Amino acid sequence: MIDHEHFIRQTLKLARKGIGKTATNPLVGAILVKVENGEGRIIAKGYHTGYGKPHAEVEVIRRAKRMGVTDFSNAILYVNLEPCCHHGKTPPCTDLIIQEKIPHVVFGTPDPFKAVSGKGAAQLTAAGIKVEYGFLENVCIEVNKIFFKHIRTQLPWVTLKFAQSLDGKIATASGDSKWISCESSRRYVHQLRTEYDAVLVGAQTVIKDNPQLNVRLTKGRDPKRIIVDGRLRIPLTANVISDKKASNTIILTAKNSNRKKIDQLRKKGVHVYEFPANKFKIDLKAALKKILKEEKIASIFAEGGSLMHGELLKSKLADDVIVFIAPKIIGSGIPSVTGELTKTIGKAVKLKLSSVKPIDADIVIQARIVP
Amino acid sequence: MIDHEHFIRQTLKLARKGIGKTATNPLVGAILVKVENGEGRIIAKGYHTGYGKPHAEVEVIRRAKRMGVTDFSNAILYVNLEPCCHHGKTPPCTDLIIQEKIPHVVFGTPDPFKAVSGKGAAQLTAAGIKVEYGFLENVCIEVNKIFFKHIRTQLPWVTLKFAQSLDGKIATASGDSKWISCESSRRYVHQLRTEYDAVLVGAQTVIKDNPQLNVRLTKGRDPKRIIVDGRLRIPLTANVISDKKASNTIILTAKNSNRKKIDQLRKKGVHVYEFPANKFKIDLKAALKKILKEEKIASIFAEGGSLMHGELLKSKLADDVIVFIAPKIIGSGIPSVTGELTKTIGKAVKLKLSSVKPIDADIVIQARIVP
Numbered sequence: 001m002i003d004h005e006h007f008i009r010q011t012l013k014l015a016r017k018g019i020g021k022t023a024t025n026p027l028v029g030a031i032l033v034k035v036e037n038g039e040g041r042i043i044a045k046g047y048h049t050g051y052g053k054p055h056a057e058v059e060v061i062r063r064a065k066r067m068g069v070t071d072f073s074n075a076i077l078y079v080n081l082e083p084c085c086h087h088g089k090t091p092p093c094t095d096l097i098i099q100e101k102i103p104h105v106v107f108g109t110p111d112p113f114k115a116v117s118g119k120g121a122a123q124l125t126a127a128g129i130k131v132e133y134g135f136l137e138n139v140c141i142e143v144n145k146i147f148f149k150h151i152r153t154q155l156p157w158v159t160l161k162f163a164q165s166l167d168g169k170i171a172t173a174s175g176d177s178k179w180i181s182c183e184s185s186r187r188y189v190h191q192l193r194t195e196y197d198a199v200l201v202g203a204q205t206v207i208k209d210n211p212q213l214n215v216r217l218t219k220g221r222d223p224k225r226i227i228v229d230g231r232l233r234i235p236l237t238a239n240v241i242s243d244k245k246a247s248n249t250i251i252l253t254a255k256n257s258n259r260k261k262i263d264q265l266r267k268k269g270v271h272v273y274e275f276p277a278n279k280f281k282i283d284l285k286a287a288l289k290k291i292l293k294e295e296k297i298a299s300i301f302a303e304g305g306s307l308m309h310g311e312l313l314k315s316k317l318a319d320d321v322i323v324f325i326a327p328k329i330i331g332s333g334i335p336s337v338t339g340e341l342t343k344t345i346g347k348a349v350k351l352k353l354s355s356v357k358p359i360d361a362d363i364v365i366q367a368r369i370v371p
Numbered sequence: 372m373i374d375h376e377h378f379i380r381q382t383l384k385l386a387r388k389g390i391g392k393t394a395t396n397p398l399v400g401a402i403l404v405k406v407e408n409g410e411g412r413i414i415a416k417g418y419h420t421g422y423g424k425p426h427a428e429v430e431v432i433r434r435a436k437r438m439g440v441t442d443f444s445n446a447i448l449y450v451n452l453e454p455c456c457h458h459g460k461t462p463p464c465t466d467l468i469i470q471e472k473i474p475h476v477v478f479g480t481p482d483p484f485k486a487v488s489g490k491g492a493a494q495l496t497a498a499g500i501k502v503e504y505g506f507l508e509n510v511c512i513e514v515n516k517i518f519f520k521h522i523r524t525q526l527p528w529v530t531l532k533f534a535q536s537l538d539g540k541i542a543t544a545s546g547d548s549k550w551i552s553c554e555s556s557r558r559y560v561h562q563l564r565t566e567y568d569a570v571l572v573g574a575q576t577v578i579k580d581n582p583q584l585n586v587r588l589t590k591g592r593d594p595k596r597i598i599v600d601g602r603l604r605i606p607l608t609a610n611v612i613s614d615k616k617a618s619n620t621i622i623l624t625a626k627n628s629n630r631k632k633i634d635q636l637r638k639k640g641v642h643v644y645e646f647p648a649n650k651f652k653i654d655l656k657a658a659l660k661k662i663l664k665e666e667k668i669a670s671i672f673a674e675g676g677s678l679m680h681g682e683l684l685k686s687k688l689a690d691d692v693i694v695f696i697a698p699k700i701i702g703s704g705i706p707s708v709t710g711e712l713t714k715t716i717g718k719a720v721k722l723k724l725s726s727v728k729p730i731d732a733d734i735v736i737q738a739r740i741v742p
Contacts, residue, residue, distance in 0.1 A: 165719060166694060166736065167708040168539010176715045310702050321700070323537060327722035327738055329692070331681050331712030337538040341702030344547045348536060351698035356727060356734055363727055365537065365734065367698055 002040045007031055007078040008108045008135040012143050014047040014056070015080050020195040020221065021050040023298040026147035030056035030079040032064050032072070032102075040076065043069055051296065057083055057093040061100055072102045080108040080140045082133065085120040094120050098127040107133045108140030112148045146299045149319065155285070156292045157299045158317050159196070160309050161189065162336040163324040163362075169333035170306060175208065177334075181324040184360040187217040189303075192322070194220025196301035198250070198291075202308035203229035212239045213303070214248075224297060225249045228287070228308060230280035232257040236264060246270050250295060252287045254280050271295065284315045310339020313349055318369055321351065325363045373411045378402055378449040379479045379506040383514050385418040385427070386451050391566040391592065392421040394669040397518035401427035401450040403435050403443070403473075411447065414440055422667065428454055428464040432471055443473045451479040451511045453504065456491040465491050469498040478504045479511030483522045517670045520690065526656070527663045528670045529688050530567070531680050532560065533707040534695040534733075540704035541677060546579065548705075552695040555731040558588040560674075563693070565591030567672035569621070569662075573679035574600035583610045584674070595668060596620045599658075599679060601651035603628040607635060617641050621666060623658045625651050642666065655686045681710020684720055689740055692722065696734045 014029025022028075029047040033040040044067060046059025054062070057079060064072075083093040083105065097105060105124055110117045110133060121131045141148055146157040163181035164170050171177035179186065193199055199213045206227055214222040225240050225248055232253045234241065240249045247269035253262070254277030262272050273290055275282040291297045302312055312318045323336070342348045351367035358364075385400025393399075400418040404411040415438060417430025425433070428450060435443075454464040454476065468476060476495055481488045481504060492502045512519055517528040534552035535541050542548035550557065564570055570584045577598055585593040596611050596619055603624045605612065611620045618640035624633070625648030633643050644661055646653040662668045673683055683689045694707070713719045722738035729735075 162538075164539060166539075166692070166722060166738065167533075168535060168537075168706060172714055172716060172719070173711060174714050178716060180716055313700060313702065321537070325736075327724050328716070329684060329708055329712065329720035329722065330716070331684065331708050331710045331720075332706075335539055335703075335706055337700055337702045339702045340544060341700065343543055343545050345543060345549060345551055345699070345701075348543070349700035349702075351537060351700065353698050353729075353732070353734070356729065358724075358727065361724075363724070363736065365696075367537065369700075 001038065002033070002035065002076070004078070004106050004132065004135045007033055007040065008080060008106065008140070010042070010045070011078050011080040011108070012136070012139060014045055015143055018048050018050065020197070022048050023051060023146070023197045024150060024292065024296050025051050026081055026144045028056040028079060028081050030060040030077060032060050033076045033078060035074050035076060043067070043075065052089050055084065055090055055093050058090065058096060061096060072100055075102055076104040076106055077102050078106050081144065082107050082109070082111040082117070082120045083124070084111070084116070085123045086116060094123040097124060097129065102129065104130040106135065108135050109133065109137045112151045150292055150298045154289050154292065155317065156197070156288050156297055157319050158288070158302055158312060159300070160302045160312060160318050160321040161192070161323075162304060162309065163326065164336040165326055165328040165330040167329050167331065168336050169330035170304065170336045171334040172330055173332045173334070175334070177209070180326045180328065182326065182360045182362050185324045185362045185364065188359060188364070190215045190217040191220065192301055193223045194218065196223050196299045197297040198224035198226050198300050200226040200228065200300045200302045200308070202305050203227055203231070203233050204307065205303070205305045206234050206238050206240060210239050212243065214245065222248060223301065224295065226291065226297070226300065227251045228282065228284070230254045230277050230282050232261050236268070241265065241268055241270055250291060252282055252291070254282050281311070284311060284317055288317060306335055306338040309337045310341065313337065313341055314339055316371070320354070320366065320368045323365045324359070325365065327361055372409065373404070373406065373447070375449070375477050375503065375506045378404055378411065379451060379477065379511070381413070381416070382449050382451040382479070383507070383510060385416055386514055389419050389421065391568070393419050394422060394517070394568045395521060395663065395667050396422050397452055397515045399427040399450060399452050401431040401448060403431050404447045404449060406445050406447060414438070414446065423460050426455065426461055426464050429461065429467060432467060443471055446473055447475040447477055448473050449477050452515065453478050453480070453482040453488070453491045454495070455482070455487070456494045457487060465494040468495060468500065473500065475501040477506065479506050480504065480508045483519045521663055521669045525660050525663065526688065527568070527659050527668055528690050529659070529673055529683060530671070531673045531683060531689050531692045532563070533675060533680065534697065535707040536697055536699040536701040538700050538702065539707050540701035541675065541707045542705040543701055544703045544705070546705070548580070551697045551699065553697065553731045553733050556695045556733045556735065559730060559735070561586045561588040562591065563672055564594045565589065567594050567670045568668040569595035569597050569671050571597040571599065571671050571673045571679070573676050574598055574602070574604050575678065576674070576676045577605050577609050577611060581610050583614065585616065593619060594672065595666065597662065597668070597671065598622045599653065599655070601625045601648050601653050603632050607639070612636065612639055612641055621662060623653055623662070625653050652682070655682060655688055659688060677706055677709040680708045681712065684708065684712055685710055687742070691725070691737065691739045694736045695730070696736065698732055
């Protein structure tokens with residue numbers, strides 16, 4: 001008996017190599033396994049390396065061929081997600097699988113897109129290919145939580161990040177915030193920036209801290225930078241506008257903002273989007289939908305400030321939180337989240353803890369927001 | 372070779388049985404071990420069961436005798452703390468050890484009281500007894516941290532406790548706080564109440580929440596209840612004053628408080644102490660010294676509110692913190708600690724984490740305040 005779950009687990013490992021590169025495509029890994037005497041031996045591995053690049057199924061077949069394999073008659077193709085059957089940036093993977101006469105396909109979970117879900121499997125079955133699926137399905141969905149979210153809701157995945165003292169403050173009353181968390185925590189934050197399509201902060205954070213919002217403490221690509229700035233208060237001298245990567249910066253502002261400033265920002269390469277607003281509070285849901293579509297931002301790492309976190313929670317746009325807790329007590333200061341979210345404890349935002357880990361002197365807590 | 376550390380570890384286990392009962396005495400365990408062919412066999416165990424009761428050394432010798440042991444000529448007496456050599460509530464243990472002709476005494480750590488430290492050992496040595504010490508010394512000091520603190524500083528050990536949301540709030544903006552933490556956390560808090568000599572809260576907490584501050588969710592003795600109430604605002608109808616255990620309640624107020632109200636409180640059995648105050652903020656250090664001396668309160672479990680925690684931290688009277696973090700986000704609300712403790716992050720109160728553990732849905736973090 002071949003252990004399908006074992007090989008699906010391997011495809012997930014491969015899939016994760018694409019983290020931060022494939023949006024708005026999913027993370028997909030594929031493995032070709034040769035079956036001899038009831039035992040499976042991996043002959044090739046592949047994964048989706050980036051948006052617009054070949055799918056994992058194409059990659060793994062190409063690699064097998066490069067190694068001289070031409071006969072797939074006793075092979076199984078493993079893939080964490082149902083093979084596609086539609087023409088997108090690349091031709092359908094189902095066609096290729098049929099063409100290469102692979103007799104057996106095992107995948108983890110069906111495509112989340114209702115109109116497509118099951119159709120890839122059906123096409124393969126119709127071509128006489130043995131198809132099995134539903135292995136480690138929850139893990140497969142978890143690895144592609146960003147993809148599942150935006151396919152189902154047309155909204156990006158949003159993670160709130162804050163670094164606070166044990167008593168929940170992100171700065172002293174006078175505004176000092178450097179540094180609450182330890183260097184290892186800050187390095188990990190930069191690592192996370194490489195994994196998300198964009199970081200997001202409120203204008204106040206830019207005005208106060210003038211952050212660069214790029215990746216310096218580790219290797220990896222810079223994320224795009226989203227500034228929510230209803231009143232367009234951001235100074236043209238801010239790092240995110242005046243540095244070399246201004247074209248990485250996206251400003252979300254209220255409709256009918258200062259036209260001249262918008263032009264100045266655009267001249268610097270900044271992408272400015274305008275949205276309906278209520279007292280300069282822009283419609284965040286519309287904004288995130290728009291930048292998912294226009295900027296291919298399927299995952300957002302929201303780094304504050306406390307009002308911004310409050311707004312994202314109030315709008316029910318946040319999916320999870322990652323909190324760095326430093327072994328310090330600040331007392332009166334700026335709390336990590338502000339904004340009236342609830343009048344009673346019973347109606348507070350509920351979380352489900354995913355992990356609690358030490359990171360040098362700090363503790364890092366990850367939790368999913370319970371919808 | 373006999374493993375002294377092994378037996379000292381056993382004495383600590385015994386010592387801990389006295390938690391919550393021995394103040395202002397230390398926690399002490401003792402073991403008598405018979406040595407035969409180089410191997411040690413425990414013949415009796417004893418511990419200090421409560422203030423005014425026999426010392427652990429007396430207990431263990433009595434028990435050995437009760438089991439028919441009369442000859443201690445090849446015995447070792449193990450005890451976590453240096454045997455006393457002075458007349459207190461009970462006669463000196465060194466006299467008894469000499470009288471019983473125990474030839475060998477091993478203890479963990481010398482007495483912290485400078486005037487006594489080493490004198491017990493010296494008396495035993497002078498009587499021809501072999502004395503060894505300095506085994507698991509740090510653990511011995513840790514187990515008796517309360518005793519070491521008050522002997523060295525004439526101040527009780529103070530633990531700050533708060534139950535907060537992940538974003539550091541102990542209540543919503545409208546004041547709702549029931550319940551932030553889960554039932555298991557609350558039961559653990561009641562367990563801790565049995566272990567401390569007293570719980571302490573500010574008057575505001577009594578006025579707002581009218582807590583009972585006793586032990587209901589688990590078995591064990593009620594702690595004394597200290598209310599810090601500079602202006603003597605506490606209503607006579609408060610649970611802590613009108614319930615059957617009013618004599619368990621201690622009120623710390625400002626000098627020259629409402630004389631009539633003090634009399635009313637005293638008539639109900641409440642212990643009222645007056646202290647110098649600055650704008651009704653009483654001198655907390657003087658107050659804690661006083662109640663250590665008068666009420667034998669060597670350990671205090673401070674349960675809030677946020678201003679009270681701030682005051683204790685500002686006065687450098689807090690020794691450690693235990694924080695229950697619930698998987699919730701409250702946003703705007705009442706923070707766990709208020710009061711200006713620092714203008715800069717660099718000068719925030721520093722902590723050293725002792726433990727981070729899950730407790731049902733919550734996380735409980737214990738940390739020592741770095742002086």
